[in-house]
Amino acid sequence: MRRGLNRRQAVSTPDWTAIERLPRTPLTDLFAADKERLAMLTADVAGIHFDFSKTHLDAAALDAFTALAKAAGLAARRDALFAGEPVNVTEGRAAEHSAERGEGSDDSVARAAAFHARMRGLIDAIEAEALGPVRHILHIGIGGSALGPELLIDALGREGGRYDVAIVSNVDGCALEEAIADFDPHATLIAVASKTFTTTETLLNAESALDWMREHGVEDPYGRVIALTAAPDKAIEWGVDETRVLPFAESVGGRYSLWSSIGFPAALALGWDAFEALLEGAAEMDRHFRLTDLKSNAPVLAAFADLYYTQNRGCETRATFAYDERLRLLPPYLQQLEMESNGKGVTADGQPVGRPTAPITWGGVGTDAQHAVFQLLHQGTRLVPVEFVAVIEPGDDLAEDHHRQLLINAFAQGAALMAGRANADPARAYPGDRPSTTILLDELDPRTLGALIAFYEQRTFVSAALLDINPFDQFGVELGKEMAKAADKGGQDFDPSTDDLIRRAFG
Numbered sequence: 001m002r003r004g005l006n007r008r009q010a011v012s013t014p015d016w017t018a019i020e021r022l023p024r025t026p027l028t029d030l031f032a033a034d035k036e037r038l039a040m041l042t043a044d045v046a047g048i049h050f051d052f053s054k055t056h057l058d059a060a061a062l063d064a065f066t067a068l069a070k071a072a073g074l075a076a077r078r079d080a081l082f083a084g085e086p087v088n089v090t091e092g093r094a095a096e097h098s099a100e101r102g103e104g105s106d107d108s109v110a111r112a113a114a115f116h117a118r119m120r121g122l123i124d125a126i127e128a129e130a131l132g133p134v135r136h137i138l139h140i141g142i143g144g145s146a147l148g149p150e151l152l153i154d155a156l157g158r159e160g161g162r163y164d165v166a167i168v169s170n171v172d173g174c175a176l177e178e179a180i181a182d183f184d185p186h187a188t189l190i191a192v193a194s195k196t197f198t199t200t201e202t203l204l205n206a207e208s209a210l211d212w213m214r215e216h217g218v219e220d221p222y223g224r225v226i227a228l229t230a231a232p233d234k235a236i237e238w239g240v241d242e243t244r245v246l247p248f249a250e251s252v253g254g255r256y257s258l259w260s261s262i263g264f265p266a267a268l269a270l271g272w273d274a275f276e277a278l279l280e281g282a283a284e285m286d287r288h289f290r291l292t293d294l295k296s297n298a299p300v301l302a303a304f305a306d307l308y309y310t311q312n313r314g315c316e317t318r319a320t321f322a323y324d325e326r327l328r329l330l331p332p333y334l335q336q337l338e339m340e341s342n343g344k345g346v347t348a349d350g351q352p353v354g355r356p357t358a359p360i361t362w363g364g365v366g367t368d369a370q371h372a373v374f375q376l377l378h379q380g381t382r383l384v385p386v387e388f389v390a391v392i393e394p395g396d397d398l399a400e401d402h403h404r405q406l407l408i409n410a411f412a413q414g415a416a417l418m419a420g421r422a423n424a425d426p427a428r429a430y431p432g433d434r435p436s437t438t439i440l441l442d443e444l445d446p447r448t449l450g451a452l453i454a455f456y457e458q459r460t461f462v463s464a465a466l467l468d469i470n471p472f473d474q475f476g477v478e479l480g481k482e483m484a485k486a487a488d489k490g491g492q493d494f495d496p497s498t499d500d501l502i503r504r505a506f507g
Helices: 027-033 059-071 074-083 106-127 144-156 173-180 200-215 232-238 261-270 272-291 298-311 330-342 374-379 400-419 446-467 475-489 496-506
Strands: 042-045 048-051 136-140 164-168 188-193 225-229 245-247 317-323 360-365 386-391 436-441
Touching: 027 400, 042 272, 042 298, 048 298, 048 446, 059 074, 059 298, 059 446, 074 272, 074 446, 106 245, 106 261, 136 144, 136 200, 136 261, 144 164, 144 188, 144 261, 144 330, 144 446, 164 173, 164 261, 173 200, 188 200, 188 261, 225 232, 225 261, 232 245, 245 261, 261 272, 272 298, 272 446, 298 446, 317 330, 317 400, 330 360, 330 446, 374 400, 386 400, 400 436, 436 446
Parallel strands: 136 164, 136 188, 188 225, 225 245, 317 360, 317 386, 386 436
Antiparallel strands: 042 048, 048 436
């Protein structure tokens, strides 16, 4: 029995042979052979339409992946996830981000609700100016403590937010200087987001922000700080008053934490109603993931497609293009979610995986990307599965043609990748048979964005479950940080190249 999965029976090692041997039928032939293909490979959840029909999945592939999922114990793993069992086996704890939106064990959901109530109470106090006048929010974090809130605010807060919000993650001082350049320190609130409250880059940026306040005559800079953390004692020790510490559960991972108090700047800037709608949209996707048959399940179908291309076609990357400026931060958000979660080389039991795990996630914004990277996608020698994310309702008030051209370009690119075009001149020929998925939102609002992000989380979980890896630890980020601390202290020898670089930079 594997540690932390005590709800399920021990499962056999899944056999990938059927996946690896699936025929490579061209997409156009798959459409021609099955008039029900569109119905089979589309899903509608929480105001989002998912179209997987331009991938190479077919009935045989779905059967093979469903058998694989059964062998891997996917249903039991999913149950364990939502039950709050220790599915993060290397760290011996649960992964309870879904409880933050109301889908989890009763105790965990109740705890999350209590933490949310605490956050709302503090937001009410800030709005009532109990902390003095506040016009600017400086949110300091890194990784999941910054990427999630920044995505939310950039996507949903463009129509005149209630506060000016700047999010700083990079330890490069230029980032902090730029963020506070137009802020009044006497009207600024600092949110320091760190799960452990020991993150070097975050605490250095926070200290510098406090120095900025002191230099401008703020009498009690610590009185302007809100701590967002799973280690409240550490935040209090650092100097934050207990009444301004917003905890979240240790079982909520950093890159899954925007639903917790890490989402404080978004809840403050967008309003509590928007934050609640975000949670409900995510919960709607969670319920779809929990209750829907695998072959009709959007996160599951997406994971099947991902694994088909890594395991059958040897694809090393996947590209996501947001055909909506408001979602321009989605590709970098997904980079951390997917590559930090599933960029692993060993199974949950510590054995070599022996096959590809996470593809390299990259992407950009359409139509800009069409004039930058689509040359490779259409005519390059590497097969890259593409994902288009678009929104039917425009986010602007300009002439209708702007949004029409945006959507038409997204749809046409998917069609062109699949169909290709022959030409007597090889330089002008398009091979076609290149896969894409389209995710089409009715509108971009808190509910649909919450559902979209939860979709990506559960898709990542499914891939991990089928590969038998743990998507909830991230030890791979530690070694470089440890060596940076050692280098900063000095007196430690590195390789000749690194020693030379340190001497050149610091003398």
